[in-house]
Amino acid sequence: MAIVIHNLRSAPITHLSAVHRRSFATSLSSPRRFNVRANLLPFPEKSSKYYKHLEAAVEVVQRASSLCVDVKSSLFSTDDKVLEKNDNTPVTVADFGVQALLSLELNKLFPDIPLVAEEDSAFVRSRNLAGTVLDAVTTKASSTSKPLTQDDVLKAIDRGGKDAFVFGSKPATYWVLDPIDGTRGFLKASKALYVVGLALVVEGEVVIGVMGCPNWQEDLSEKNPAEMKEHTDSLSGSGIVMIAHIGFGTWTKRLNSTSNLPDVWTRCFVDGFDLVHKARLCLPDSQTWESLPLSSLFNATSDADNVVNNQILVLTACCGSLSKYLMVASGRASIFIQRKKEKTIIKSWDHAVGMLCVHEAGGKVSDWEGSEIDLAADESGRRLIFPSGGVLVTNGNLHHKILQIISQTSTV
Structure with missing residues (x-):
């Protein structure tokens, strides 16, 4: 099956004055379209050095974003899933669950690449929350020969902790993970944004990146009916995943489809304002x-x-x-x-x-x-x-x- 990849400009947001809209419109290019096979990234594997890394990262960030949505759905009815760090920054079981999930999955595929991440397991251990985190991770983890245990989850979290790896001055390759950036937004009942962010750094340079934003809403207010249908088809559903590969651009697609339509990648560009x-x-x-x-x-x-x-x-x-x-x-x-x-x-x-x-x-x-x-x-x-x-x-x-x-x- 083929999917359509749209190389489109970004739409202006809803709240723009007429002056802002006119200035923005002059900077936009015409759309271009490409056809590629389904389930592939929007550029050729043979010419993109980190294709396999990005392919894996997209898959696991999408699952991690789904984990966030599942935990948030019970956030306001299950007290033990809303926690506080010692520094008063709000954090959730989803935060630890995402880190454990990504650590487990990436370690299976790329065992020689260390992980630099926000959390460690001390808080989970001190509050006896390993079982709760395990439950969240188990529903999203890929199948294994034996069931995951609480110890597996704790070790996975600590794999990204501050004491897990010492790099030194030599060039290094490693993953960088923010399990949930914007945990305050995650805890809000409103549509405040939060992001699962994963990058691969090679010798000081970020070479691939994936951001999953489960509650991102695409703005359609400035589109004509044909454009609105096209964009609704391509980005319908809840949230987006944004990817980038060095030298191959930045792209988005819907995170959770609400239709049977094939996935559509949309090329992203910054706006054209110069004043x-x-x-x-x-x-x-x-x-x-x-x-x-x-x-x-x-x-x-x-x-x-x-x-x-x-x-x-x-x-x-x-x-x-x-x-x-x-x-x-x-x-x-x-x-x-x-x-x-x-x-x-x-x-x-x-x-x-x-x-x-x-x-x-x-x-x-x-x-x-x-x-x-x-x-x-x-x-x-x-x-x-x-x-x-x-x-x-x-x-x-x-x-x-x-x-x-x-x-x-x-x-x-």
Whole structure:
């Protein structure tokens, strides 16, 4: 069976003023279509070096996203599935279950590639939650010769923990996983976004990435009836999975199909804005507009229907960093900017997969001085990154302009 792969522009989001819509429309290219066989990635295996890794990553992230949906469905009726970490960051059994599931599956296929991930099993052990996590993982794990045990799950979680592997200064190949980026969003009854993010890093460079966002909704408000039907057919259902392979672009397809239609991959591109005051910006949930360098030159508004001169439209996108990368890579936002706070540690798994997805969609990621993010700076664990000033993610057109503003305001 053949599937259609659409190489399409991203649709503008619902809340754009007429000025923003007109500017956005001028930057979009015409669609192109390709036919390939079903169940394949949207580029040829023979020319993509990490095809098998990406194929496996897509499969396991889709299952992990399904695990999240299943756990969330009982979240507000089962008390023991809503937990608190010692640092008061909300976390769920799904968080540990996703890490265990991906660790188990990736270790079967690529046993020589270590895993760098957010969690370890200490919390699960201290609260006697291994059985609950095991139940969640068992429903999604591939078949094995013998049933999984609680010990299997605990070891799988710890395989990605901070003490699991010491890298040193030599170039390394490893997976980077954020089991649920935006756990606060996961715990909300609303449609706040959360993301399962997985990347493969080879010698300091992200080469493949997969993000599963179970509650992403495609915007169809700006499409004509024919485009709306086409997009509804291609992305109907709940959520999306976004993939990127170095040199082969960024693509999305529906995560959970609600129809019998074949899977359709859609090519993603960043938006085409080249004027700062007409861009759409995301910022971290914990930071304010006033904390950013742009606030010295522009005002901000979240009211898309009433954007006036010298105002930047700030989009609300709870929660986590990866949902903002997803928005920039899909063309829904133009900028994501994060200030590095004093005494705040920035983790590699909050950025690695998003960096590749934005880059392959035509965007750019750097620190506030314009330098690339160094994933190998934390030589021992590859868990931390140290961007100077903060992290800047843009559609590429705006990158140098934002860097200039940062530089100018920092010297005042």
